[in-house]
Amino acid sequence: MAEKEITIKDVARLAGVSVATVSRVMNGRDRVSDATRKKIQRIIEELNFVPNTMAASMVNKKTHMLAVVVPEIQNPFYTAVIGGTVEAAKKEGFSTLVVSTYNDEAEEEEFFEGFLGRNVDGIILIGTHKEAGFYRNIRKPTILVDRYINDCGHDGVLIDNFRGAYEAARHFVEYGHERIAIIDGAHDFNDGKDRYWGYHQALHEHGIVPEPGYHKQGKWLEEDGYRFTMELMQSAEPPTAIFATNNVICTGAIKAIRDLDLRIGEDISLIGFDENELAQFVQPRVTVVGRPMREMGIQATEMLIQKIKTPPGEQTKLKRIVLDVELIKRGSVKKLN
Amino acid sequence: MAEKEITIKDVARLAGVSVATVSRVMNGRDRVSDATRKKIQRIIEELNFVPNTMAASMVNKKTHMLAVVVPEIQNPFYTAVIGGTVEAAKKEGFSTLVVSTYNDEAEEEEFFEGFLGRNVDGIILIGTHKEAGFYRNIRKPTILVDRYINDCGHDGVLIDNFRGAYEAARHFVEYGHERIAIIDGAHDFNDGKDRYWGYHQALHEHGIVPEPGYHKQGKWLEEDGYRFTMELMQSAEPPTAIFATNNVICTGAIKAIRDLDLRIGEDISLIGFDENELAQFVQPRVTVVGRPMREMGIQATEMLIQKIKTPPGEQTKLKRIVLDVELIKRGSVKKLN
DNA sequence: TTGAAAGCGGTACCAC
DNA sequence: GTGGTACCGCTTTCAA
Numbered sequence: 081m082a083e084k085e086i087t088i089k090d091v092a093r094l095a096g097v098s099v100a101t102v103s104r105v106m107n108g109r110d111r112v113s114d115a116t117r118k119k120i121q122r123i124i125e126e127l128n129f130v131p132n133t134m135a136a137s138m139v140n141k142k143t144h145m146l147a148v149v150v151p152e153i154q155n156p157f158y159t160a161v162i163g164g165t166v167e168a169a170k171k172e173g174f175s176t177l178v179v180s181t182y183n184d185e186a187e188e189e190e191f192f193e194g195f196l197g198r199n200v201d202g203i204i205l206i207g208t209h210k211e212a213g214f215y216r217n218i219r220k221p222t223i224l225v226d227r228y229i230n231d232c233g234h235d236g237v238l239i240d241n242f243r244g245a246y247e248a249a250r251h252f253v254e255y256g257h258e259r260i261a262i263i264d265g266a267h268d269f270n271d272g273k274d275r276y277w278g279y280h281q282a283l284h285e286h287g288i289v290p291e292p293g294y295h296k297q298g299k300w301l302e303e304d305g306y307r308f309t310m311e312l313m314q315s316a317e318p319p320t321a322i323f324a325t326n327n328v329i330c331t332g333a334i335k336a337i338r339d340l341d342l343r344i345g346e347d348i349s350l351i352g353f354d355e356n357e358l359a360q361f362v363q364p365r366v367t368v369v370g371r372p373m374r375e376m377g378i379q380a381t382e383m384l385i386q387k388i389k390t391p392p393g394e395q396t397k398l399k400r401i402v403l404d405v406e407l408i409k410r411g412s413v414k415k416l417n
Numbered sequence: 418m419a420e421k422e423i424t425i426k427d428v429a430r431l432a433g434v435s436v437a438t439v440s441r442v443m444n445g446r447d448r449v450s451d452a453t454r455k456k457i458q459r460i461i462e463e464l465n466f467v468p469n470t471m472a473a474s475m476v477n478k479k480t481h482m483l484a485v486v487v488p489e490i491q492n493p494f495y496t497a498v499i500g501g502t503v504e505a506a507k508k509e510g511f512s513t514l515v516v517s518t519y520n521d522e523a524e525e526e527e528f529f530e531g532f533l534g535r536n537v538d539g540i541i542l543i544g545t546h547k548e549a550g551f552y553r554n555i556r557k558p559t560i561l562v563d564r565y566i567n568d569c570g571h572d573g574v575l576i577d578n579f580r581g582a583y584e585a586a587r588h589f590v591e592y593g594h595e596r597i598a599i600i601d602g603a604h605d606f607n608d609g610k611d612r613y614w615g616y617h618q619a620l621h622e623h624g625i626v627p628e629p630g631y632h633k634q635g636k637w638l639e640e641d642g643y644r645f646t647m648e649l650m651q652s653a654e655p656p657t658a659i660f661a662t663n664n665v666i667c668t669g670a671i672k673a674i675r676d677l678d679l680r681i682g683e684d685i686s687l688i689g690f691d692e693n694e695l696a697q698f699v700q701p702r703v704t705v706v707g708r709p710m711r712e713m714g715i716q717a718t719e720m721l722i723q724k725i726k727t728p729p730g731e732q733t734k735l736k737r738i739v740l741d742v743e744l745i746k747r748g749s750v751k752k753l754n
Numbered sequence: 755t756t757g758a759a760a761g762c763g764g765t766a767c768c769a770c
Numbered sequence: 771g772t773g774g775t776a777c778c779g780c781t782t783t784c785a786a
Binding site for chain 3: 085087088089099100102103106107109110131132133134135136137138139140
């Protein structure tokens with residue numbers, strides 16, 4: 081397991097040339113005579129020599145690695161973004177490594193201070209921190225995905241949360257709903273906040289004043305979706321529609337509805353945010369606001385690599401790409417009018 | 418974004434000491450006078466200096482990083498293993514990075530040849546390669562998880578697939594089933610093969626000869642579960658029970674049963690392998706063979722770190738840890754007798 | 755207690 | 771074309 085590693089020096093010695101020449105052959109930049117090249121290549125082969133990437137990185141300050149840092153690796157939304165990133169990175173010759181912070185700020189900080197954070201060429205970040213200061217301290221090409229903090233100093237790839245929620249709520253209204261509840265979580269990030277206000281505006285525009293009791297705030301957890309749906313449906317005046325603002329809340333809501341022996345799209349209308357297994361399984365299937373998850377990863381990665389390749393001098397000003405969402409209508413919203 | 422990095426030299430110069438002394442203060446090993454230590458610490462603070470981990474690693478050959486390489490990051494089984502790994506690694510002061518090979522051998526090879534594979538201290542590997550040769554080439558502390566290849570030269574943390582399948586099949590038999598189908602995939606790895614033969618033995622022991630048409634082999638995909646369940650149930654002599662040998666096949670089977678308008682545990686009995694969302698959602702819930710996924714990650718990581726810390730001389734002989742599985746009985750198996 | 759200097763394993767510039 | 775060599779940023783003897 082731990083024989084002394086073979087180095088470029090060994091190769092040079094055995095080939096009877098200098099390390100410089102071996103280096104040339106490895107990188108194929110400078111030209112080397114065919115004879116020596118052949119000989120060196122043979123020795124490399126024989127010795128099964130693999131250059132130490134770290135040593136190389138020390139001098140040229142490049143690792144050709146990207147990190148994608150997500151809050152939670154178990155959430156299919158994030159794994160889809162990761163998939164897009166890996167694909168796009170590979171195309172450009174970069175390797176990708178994944179880090180999950182498990183929604184823990186300390187964990188996120190450790191990444192940046194540790195080996196990884198300091199040695200990747202760039203970072204795709206779905207952050208956990210809420211203050212711009214944290215992000216401003218990141219001195220490395222970074223693209224924020226999904227969650228964006230104003231004044232953070234980095235580019236972002238986002239989706240139009242406001243519009244997604246607006247469309248969902250409007251869909252309810254158009255179908256004649258007025259008692260429309262929303263289950264979300266803390267408004268720590270733009271995404272959650274925007275979804276709430278999108279919903280809010282759609283209602284207002286149609287003269288509906290959202291009843292305070294219809295706004296349930298948890299922690300963006302499945303159990304919140306479950307508990308609040310239970311509460312709502314068992315209250316004196318249950319809503320006719322529920323907007324579940326992320327995929328796990330939606331899962332919880334579906335389970336609650338099932339346990340309450342209610343029929344989706346009949347006894348209660350439901351719209352979720354993001355695709356999820358259950359939403360596609362139940363009958364009728366659940367209408368959701370879909371976002372181009374994989375595409376977000378791809379776009380972010382392309383921006384990132386672009387940025388990495390741009391000489392420090394000519395950095396352009398900050399930009400944010402906003403991708404569109406789509407209301408995927410299925411059968412979970414009952415027509416009341 | 419790219420001001421010149423601060424180095425240990427800058428600190429040394431400003432503190433009016435040698436780099437050696439700064440290094441001492443940073444690592445806290447050697448003793449340094451209180452006065453100089455204070456001064457150096459102040460400068461480090463002021464400059465916001467963070468040492469270059471790569472340079473350090475070059476000399477002490479340690480990165481304190483572990484990689485966990487999985488075939489597919491979207492599969493909850495693997496993310497659970499990852500979770501266990503991250504937890505255990507953290508306890509011992511190691512960072513963990515995740516790499517998904519997407520079931521692609523080339524991708525897996527690239528990892529080992531690239532920056533990451535060469536610079537982590539150890540690897541938790543759920544491999545994609547099928548030949549022992551590939552694994553024997555890995556010259557780094559490595560633990561194989563779940564999938565094990567004989568003669569690979571590494572320790573492993575496995576589960577008793579044979580027994581899990583055996584228990585599942587026996588459960589069917591005890592409940593009076595005789596027409597028991599099994600859906601699996603290629604027997605490339607021990608896990609799949611063992612599951613098939615566990616099933617096979619249980620039937621044989623009870624004098625049941627598995628009908629060839631009841632063994633459906635696909636690619637371990639959800640669509641296989643769906644397609645084969647359809648085929649089986651629409652055949653001239655449909656089985657009374659189906660053993661879905663992994664989580665996604667089970668998901669597919671559940672969907673097919675739903676689309677066929679059949680009732681689980683009534684028209685068709687079903688047992689899955691590994692927990693999954695749908696198995697717990699449908700009514701009645703689906704009986705599954707459960708494995709201690711997170712625990713597998715933890716055990717593997719502890720073995721790995723142990724190994725990393727063991728001096729090369731005194732390596733012990735190979736060992737495999739086999740964790741137990743558990744048949745989680747729920748309502749999806751009908752009593753026929 | 756502190757400093758000088760020799761690496762770690764490469765890269766790249768400058769000579770020849 | 772090829773070799774010599776000064777780094778990259780840090781750790782670690784060895785001396786002082």
